[in-house]
Amino acid sequence: MKKSTPGSLYSGATPQQVAADIDSLVDFQPEGISLKQLETLVTDCLLPHLMRYDQPQFQSMFNAFPSPEAKVGARVALDFNQGVTNWQVSPGGAVLEELCCQALCKLFDLGPESDATFMYSGTYANQQALYMALHHFADHQGFDLSKKGISGFKHPERLTILASQDAHFSLKHAVRILGLGEECLVLLPLDDNRRMDVSALRDKIIEHKDSHDIVCIVATAGTTTTGAIDPIEEIADLCAESGTWLHIDGAYGYAYKLVPDWAHIFSGDDRADSIVWDPHKQLGAPIPNSVLFVNQKTDFFRMALHSSYFNRPGEVEPNPGLKSPPSTRPMSALPLVAILRGQGLDKVVEDLQSPLVAIHELANTLNTQADIEVLHQPDTGILCFRMTPEGTPTRDLDALQIRLYQQVLSSGERSISLTEIDGQNALRLVVVSPHTTYEDLWETIQVLRKSVNQ
Numbered sequence: 001m002k003k004s005t006p007g008s009l010y011s012g013a014t015p016q017q018v019a020a021d022i023d024s025l026v027d028f029q030p031e032g033i034s035l036k037q038l039e040t041l042v043t044d045c046l047l048p049h050l051m052r053y054d055q056p057q058f059q060s061m062f063n064a065f066p067s068p069e070a071k072v073g074a075r076v077a078l079d080f081n082q083g084v085t086n087w088q089v090s091p092g093g094a095v096l097e098e099l100c101c102q103a104l105c106k107l108f109d110l111g112p113e114s115d116a117t118f119m120y121s122g123t124y125a126n127q128q129a130l131y132m133a134l135h136h137f138a139d140h141q142g143f144d145l146s147k148k149g150i151s152g153f154k155h156p157e158r159l160t161i162l163a164s165q166d167a168h169f170s171l172k173h174a175v176r177i178l179g180l181g182e183e184c185l186v187l188l189p190l191d192d193n194r195r196m197d198v199s200a201l202r203d204k205i206i207e208h209k210d211s212h213d214i215v216c217i218v219a220t221a222g223t224t225t226t227g228a229i230d231p232i233e234e235i236a237d238l239c240a241e242s243g244t245w246l247h248i249d250g251a252y253g254y255a256y257k258l259v260p261d262w263a264h265i266f267s268g269d270d271r272a273d274s275i276v277w278d279p280h281k282q283l284g285a286p287i288p289n290s291v292l293f294v295n296q297k298t299d300f301f302r303m304a305l306h307s308s309y310f311n312r313p314g315e316v317e318p319n320p321g322l323k324s325p326p327s328t329r330p331m332s333a334l335p336l337v338a339i340l341r342g343q344g345l346d347k348v349v350e351d352l353q354s355p356l357v358a359i360h361e362l363a364n365t366l367n368t369q370a371d372i373e374v375l376h377q378p379d380t381g382i383l384c385f386r387m388t389p390e391g392t393p394t395r396d397l398d399a400l401q402i403r404l405y406q407q408v409l410s411s412g413e414r415s416i417s418l419t420e421i422d423g424q425n426a427l428r429l430v431v432v433s434p435h436t437t438y439e440d441l442w443e444t445i446q447v448l449r450k451s452v453n454q
């Protein structure tokens with residue numbers, strides 16, 4: 001059995017070794033085992049292979065370790081296994097979710113008619129946002145999308161959604177599942193800092209005027225690749241001119257609106273029709289924990305489905321299950337409430353700011369290093385770069401980034417990520433945890449430098 005060594009991120013085992021260890025856990029038998037045996041089995045078989053997000057060398061993805069406060073919330077939600085379907089199933093859960101959603105709208109300074117709902121993930125929240133945008137568009141064409149579907153549109157082939165080239169692939173999932181198809185998604189060029197190029201957006205709107213029906217424009221607030229924040233205010237102006245639904249995909253980045261020095265780059269967000277935010281990313285809320293905001297609470301009526309046994313029409317009790325699927329919903333509000341209430345907003349903001357500062361300091365330093373090419377200036381907590389040691393031919397640089405990435409990862413001691421920027425391989429550092437400091441990031445650079453020579 002492969003053990004993880006102290007300080008390492010996980011065992012470093014291969015998929016075959018992990019499978020061999022886990023095998024006895026899934027060996028279902030007629031007889032059960034004691035709780036103590038069960039715990040020992042899980043601890044021995046699985047734990048060494050789980051990734052330690054609490055270690056500062058975890059610098060690759062958006063996952064975060066739950067704080068003690070988050071665990072208090074999660075434990076109660078689990079102990080009572082509350083399904084927050086409606087008032088009848090969980091009076092406390094239903095009211096908590098409704099009040100939490102209202103408090104979140106206030107916290108993010110959204111408009112007086114705004115509201116929110118908890119979702120399983122940013123992926124599903126993006127999907128629901130696009131559905132609501134399409135439903136709204138159908139309203140203007142004089143029919144009810146929920147009844148007629150896409151065939152209600154005279155020219156379904158003209159339906160178009162605009163987003164940037166760096167928008168998250170969950171938008172593709174959304175248009176597939178909505179029956180629109182990937183071709184309806186038009187991905188716009190980026191500016192020098194990998195934000196949506198607004199002049200290209202303006203040109204596309206003009207170009208499409210007589211040939212396409214633009215249903216929704218998606219601004220990404222924190223792209224997955226580089227953390228760039230699209231120019232929300234300018235995009236909101238263009239949406240307002242044409243009456244187009246504005247959706248902000250802030251699954252990763254919207255949390256940083258809470259950091260005073262970063263808040264201005266989100267300006268215009270209160271004009272968006274819908275916004276996605278994932279507290280299961282940097283806030284460390286137990287997965288799944290995602291929030292979908294709407295500017296007008298009445299837009300959630302587009303989602304409501306009633307039945308004869310519960311969620312009956314006309315019932316006045318709070319009913320979060322009418323605002324988004326599914327019917328059986330976890331009590332996601334509680335861990336998030338526990339984080340915000342337990343830590344206090346000052347600590348939450350301090351912890352959000354610390355990775356942003358660390359990544360910005362790193363970018364400043366790397367900009368002065370001859371053997372490193374920085375590929376963008378960071379808007380948030382992500383930095384992409386290439387190691388470009390002197391004497392390495394340009395044609396070998398792509399292969400070098402892959403080798404370095406694999407070498408770092410295979411040690412099990414450090415986790416960085418590999419991505420592609422403008423067709424070239426790039427290394428990517430992501431910091432979501434306040435435990436990862438500038439020094440930890442600098443250590444990674446030294447490890448990469450050593451690997452270059454190996």
Ligand SMILES: Cc1ncc(COP(=O)(O)O)c(C=O)c1O
Nearest residue numbers: 121122123168170224249251252
């Ligand atoms: C910008 C963006 N949107 C959407 C998603 C999808 O969110 P989830 O992983 O919660 O489904 C991600 C995930 O990383 C993301 O970065």
